[in-house]
Amino acid sequence: MARQRVLTGITTTGTPHLGNYVGAIRPAIAASRDASIESFFFLADYHALIKCQDPELVRRSSKEIAATWLALGLDTEQALFYRQSDVPEIPELTWVLCCNAAKGLMNRAHAYKAAVQANEEAGEDPDFGITMGLFSYPVLMAADILMFNASHIPVGRDQVQHVEMARDIAQRFNHNWADVFTLPEAVVDDSVAVLQGLDGRKMSKSYNNTIPLFEGEKQLRKSINRIKTNLLEPGEPKDPDDSTVFQVWAAFASPDETARMRREFENGIAWGEAKKQLFELVNGELAGARERYQELMDDPAYIEGVLKKGAERAREYAVPLMAKVRAAVGIGTLR
Ligand code: TRP
Numbered sequence: 359m360a361r362q363r364v365l366t367g368i369t370t371t372g373t374p375h376l377g378n379y380v381g382a383i384r385p386a387i388a389a390s391r392d393a394s395i396e397s398f399f400f401l402a403d404y405h406a407l408i409k410c411q412d413p414e415l416v417r418r419s420s421k422e423i424a425a426t427w428l429a430l431g432l433d434t435e436q437a438l439f440y441r442q443s444d445v446p447e448i449p450e451l452t453w454v455l456c457c458n459a460a461k462g463l464m465n466r467a468h469a470y471k472a473a474v475q476a477n478e479e480a481g482e483d484p485d486f487g488i489t490m491g492l493f494s495y496p497v498l499m500a501a502d503i504l505m506f507n508a509s510h511i512p513v514g515r516d517q518v519q520h521v522e523m524a525r526d527i528a529q530r531f532n533h534n535w536a537d538v539f540t541l542p543e544a545v546v547d548d549s550v551a552v553l554q555g556l557d558g559r560k561m562s563k564s565y566n567n568t569i570p571l572f573e574g575e576k577q578l579r580k581s582i583n584r585i586k587t588n589l590l591e592p593g594e595p596k597d598p599d600d601s602t603v604f605q606v607w608a609a610f611a612s613p614d615e616t617a618r619m620r621r622e623f624e625n626g627i628a629w630g631e632a633k634k635q636l637f638e639l640v641n642g643e644l645a646g647a648r649e650r651y652q653e654l655m656d657d658p659a660y661i662e663g664v665l666k667k668g669a670e671r672a673r674e675y676a677v678p679l680m681a682k683v684r685a686a687v688g689i690g691t692l693r
Contacts, residue, residue, distance in 0.1 A: 362395045363540075365508035367402035367442065367499070370419040371410045374426045375568035376640070377553040377561030380609045385550050386512065387430055390437040397437035398506050398672070399427065401665075404442050404449065404498060408491045424661045426571060429651035434664055442502065444669035447676035451501040452494075454683055458534065459497050459527045467496050468519055500524035505676050507540040514552075518544045536686035538679070551609040554602040556584050572651045575641060582606075582637045592628035603632050610639050 366386055374383065390397040401423055406416045420441065432439060442448055464470065470493055477486045496519075503511060503524045511521045521544035528539035552560055555567030562568065569581040585602050598604040598620050608616045622632070654661055684690045 362510050363398070363506065363508045364389065364395050364510045364512060364545075365398040365400075365503055365506055365542075366512055367400050367405065367502050368423050369402045369409075370406040370416055370423055372419055372563045373422050374571045375561060375563070376571055376606070376609075377555065377568060379430075379571050380551050380553045381514070382512075382550075383427065383430060385547065387427070387432050389512075390432065398508060399432065399437055399439050400445075400502070400668075400672075401441045402502065405495065408489070408495050421655065421658060421661065424665060425651050425654040428654055428661065428664065429572070429647045431647070434668060438668055438671050439664065440668035440672045441665050444665065445505070445672050445676050447673065447680040448501050448505055449498075450680055451505055451683060452498045454687060455497050455500055455504070455527055455531070456494060458531050459494075459500070459523075460530075463523060463526060464493055464496060467493075467523070468516070469495065496520045496523040497527065500527045503542045504528050504539045505679055506672070507675075507679070508542050509540055510545050511542050512545045512547060515546055518546060536682070538682050538686060551605070553609055554605050556581070556586060556602075558586050558602050571644065572648045575645070575648075578641060578644075579637050582633050582640070585633065587629045590626075590629075592631075593626040595626050596623045596629075598623040603629070603636055607632075607636050607639065610643055615639075 366382070368382075386397070386399065389395055390399070401420050403416060403420055406419065410416055424439075424441075427439065428434070470488070473488050473492060474484045477484050477488075480486075499520050500523060503521070504527070511517075511524075513521060521542055525541050525543070528541050532539055555561035555565055556569065557565065557567045559565050559567060569578070573581065585606070587601065587603060588596075590596050601623065604619060604623060607619050611619065619627075619632070619635070681690075
């Protein structure tokens with residue numbers, strides 16, 4: 359049987375935080391070690407332009423995300439690791455797919471609909487501030503996926519619709535032109551924790567409640583101390599299932615250690631003590647990678663080399679696929 363081909367993009371608009379690590383990066387790197395899976399990971403820098411008009415931020419984020427994945431031990435001999443913008447066939451395919459995708463399909467995209475709704479609620483024109491990039495973003499994402507005939511796309515719930523749109527677009531192309539594309543499938547892993555942030559809501563850049571993955575040790579301790587708790591005193595039993603401290607603990611600890619902490623909560627562990635232990639645990643898992651991360655951040659030429667090599671490998675797939683697509687739609691040389 360053909361190996362599963364798994365593909366994920368990471369939009370380069372932020373600094374990786376513990377929520378990204380637990381929810382996406384750690385499981386992805388673990389899965390990429392499975393020899394029965396072919397993994398494609400890429401920096402979605404053209405996607406970054408949809409929500410970010412700050413060139414310095416896009417540049418910095420690309421570097422930070424690349425350094426993060428490498429520091430955490432992504433095996434780039436096995437997995438393909440590249441930058442979207444180093445594969446010019448992707449935007450090229452995007453245009454061909456744009457000419458295939460129904461506008462009505464894009465009208466139904468959640469991100470676009472939410473933007474329209476926000477405008478209506480604010481009494482603005484429905485299209486206020488909405489770019490063609492935001493509107494056609496699912497087509498770019500379809501090109502990312504279809505370019506490599508990826509079969510499985512691990513995503514959060516918010517991205518399932520986009521993968522379904524990619525499937526739709528692929529089906530339509532295959533039907534209208536030629537059978538070129540594999541139909542991709544979204545994979546949502548509910549066993550992976552959605553981490554809570556400092557304020558107890560989902561950890562997310564947009565809530566400004568994140569703990570950066572590779573901030574210094576001192577800073578990490580400070581962040582953990584800032585996790586919101588209630589006012590229960592030492593000795594008073596605490597509800598682990600209502601606690602961000604416990605939830606983060608469970609995302610890093612073994613099942614045995616999680617059971618032990620659950621008992622500690624029931625026995626009234628002091629918040630200060632629970633946070634101290636949480637810091638030791640998280641720091642223990644991250645300290646080695648943090649050091650490698652710093653070395654990588656100081657050596658952008660090395661990162662660049664890895665990405666360029668990844669792009670070369672990616673183009674071994676992209677160039678022939680794009681040739682097939684061009685031939686199917688009637689674009690190309692006259693000879
Ligand atoms: N849109 C995705 C996100 O915001 C990132 C992404 C871009 C992606 N291209 C992709 C994810 C292709 C999976 C497959 O999270």
